[in-house]
Amino acid sequence: ARSEHHDPGELLERHRAVLPDWLALYYQRPIEITHGEGRHVWDAEGNRYLDFFGGILTTMTAHALPEVTKAVAEQAARILHTSTLYLDRPMVELAERIACLSGIPDARVFFTTSGTEANDTALMLATAYRGSNQILAMRNSYHGRSFSAVGITGNRAWSPTSLSPLQTLYVHGSVRTRGPFAGLDDAAFTAACVEDLEDVLGQARCGVAALIAEPVQGVGGFTSPPDGLFGAFREVLQRHGILWISDEVQTGWGRTGDHFWGWQAHAQAGPPDILTFAKGLGNGMSIGGVVARAEVMNCLDANSLSTFGGSPVTMAAGNANLAYALEHDLQGNARRVGGLLLERLRAVAAGLGIVREVRGRGLMTGLELVLPGTDTPSPEAASLALEAAREGGLLIGKGGGHSTASVLRIAPPLTLTVAEAEEGAAILGHALRAAELDLSTAR
Numbered sequence: 001a002r003s004e005h006h007d008p009g010e011l012l013e014r015h016r017a018v019l020p021d022w023l024a025l026y027y028q029r030p031i032e033i034t035h036g037e038g039r040h041v042w043d044a045e046g047n048r049y050l051d052f053f054g055g056i057l058t059t060m061t062a063h064a065l066p067e068v069t070k071a072v073a074e075q076a077a078r079i080l081h082t083s084t085l086y087l088d089r090p091m092v093e094l095a096e097r098i099a100c101l102s103g104i105p106d107a108r109v110f111f112t113t114s115g116t117e118a119n120d121t122a123l124m125l126a127t128a129y130r131g132s133n134q135i136l137a138m139r140n141s142y143h144g145r146s147f148s149a150v151g152i153t154g155n156r157a158w159s160p161t162s163l164s165p166l167q168t169l170y171v172h173g174s175v176r177t178r179g180p181f182a183g184l185d186d187a188a189f190t191a192a193c194v195e196d197l198e199d200v201l202g203q204a205r206c207g208v209a210a211l212i213a214e215p216v217q218g219v220g221g222f223t224s225p226p227d228g229l230f231g232a233f234r235e236v237l238q239r240h241g242i243l244w245i246s247d248e249v250q251t252g253w254g255r256t257g258d259h260f261w262g263w264q265a266h267a268q269a270g271p272p273d274i275l276t277f278a279k280g281l282g283n284g285m286s287i288g289g290v291v292a293r294a295e296v297m298n299c300l301d302a303n304s305l306s307t308f309g310g311s312p313v314t315m316a317a318g319n320a321n322l323a324y325a326l327e328h329d330l331q332g333n334a335r336r337v338g339g340l341l342l343e344r345l346r347a348v349a350a351g352l353g354i355v356r357e358v359r360g361r362g363l364m365t366g367l368e369l370v371l372p373g374t375d376t377p378s379p380e381a382a383s384l385a386l387e388a389a390r391e392g393g394l395l396i397g398k399g400g401g402h403s404t405a406s407v408l409r410i411a412p413p414l415t416l417t418v419a420e421a422e423e424g425a426a427i428l429g430h431a432l433r434a435a436e437l438d439l440s441t442a443r
């Protein structure tokens with residue numbers, strides 16, 4: 001229902017007057033979302049949208065999932081917060097579940113409140129364990145917004161400062177279709193990236209602490225390396241004693257369909273030393289965390305706690321949400337419905353000059369947009385398609401490397417149905433055709 005007090009212009013003005021300029025908003029007429037259910041959300045004007053971005057992958061299962069709402073309400077009615085100075089049953093239970101699922105032997109779990117803080121902790125552990133502040137990261141990567149996370153983020157559009165407490169060396173591997181190794185087959189691409197890694201390691205002044213990498217780059221535009229690449233990297237890293245941190249903030253919990261974690265597509269050399277997670281676990285409640293072998297996790301020699309990390313309310317959400325995802329095989333749903341969605345999107349994109357590539361794993365699908373008939377990334381095409389999709393009742397995201405947001409990102413809640421996948425693909429098809437028309441008439 002339309003809110004009586006609703007005036008989007010007024011709220012936008014107030015937003016702009018009090019919040020930072022760099023806190024970007026989507027859409028020329030930004031949306032105020034007031035409620036959601038399942039895979040849908042409603043705005044303050046009463047418009048309904050199919051949600052294919054899920055609050056940047058935070059709504060893992062569904063909006064207002066009754067199981068999560070109930071668990072949160074029951075916990076909130078008892079106590080909101082105690083801090084980890086006291087025993088915290090929901091936290092121990094969730095840590096046990098995650099340790100078991102992580103694949104990391106002798107795993108310890110530490111909860112934070114965001115992906116940024118999880119990666120920050122992972123970097124602190126790796127640098128302390130190895131006695132070095134040199135980090136290997138992937139070109140085009142995104143790892144969060146703290147000072148140290150920004151310092152290892154390869155995507156220039158999201159690293160607002162070049163000053164960093166860490167020394168970062170960037171390696172190739174995540175972008176298949178652009179850059180010096182474009183066009184190589186999987187084996188040749190992997191070999192070229194391993195050679196690049198060895199070359200970069202040769203330039204490192206002292207020991208390197210860790211490689212941090214997203215198995216599928218999220219903000220970078222849902223690009224994945226060939227299966228096995230990080231396993232091949234891992235063999236090189238192990239020769240030097242360098243740790244592997246897998247940033248699973250976007251790829252965890254079965255979203256990639258074939259695997260529960262993104263690293264499992266690279267698994268020949270075993271699990272990472274450190275795994276970080278956040279986003280989907282709390283289905284909208286802010287949980288992040290780090291999993292590491294006990295030897296690595298316990299290398300800190302002073303106390304360290306996150307005041308809100310592990311709070312019973314967020315842990316209740318995490319336990320209920322994860323139990324739901326496992327009981328309903330949402331990983332299987334991501335594989336099946338994600339596969340179908342990819343097919344449908346490839347079909348609607350065929351014949352459109354603005355779509356250069358449709359790619360994805362499970363329910364993480366990226367459409368790379370270009371100026372029609374060229375290879376030039378087109379953030380304008382992406383903006384036009386985003387707007388047109390919204391007009392059609394579909395919310396999607398944007399991303400992309402090379403400082404240009406030219407990739408449409410699609411990551412719906414993992415309970416997406418076949419009918420909703422078909423509907424979303426049809427809306428996006430119209431939106432892409434409209435964007436292409438707009439671009440060609442503008443030229």
Ligand code: PMP
Nearest residue numbers: 114115116142143144218249250
């Ligand atoms: N790592 C990855 C791969 C991410 O996509 C993000 C968020 N987009 C982060 C870390 C940071 O997480 P948060 O925004 O919760 O701090």
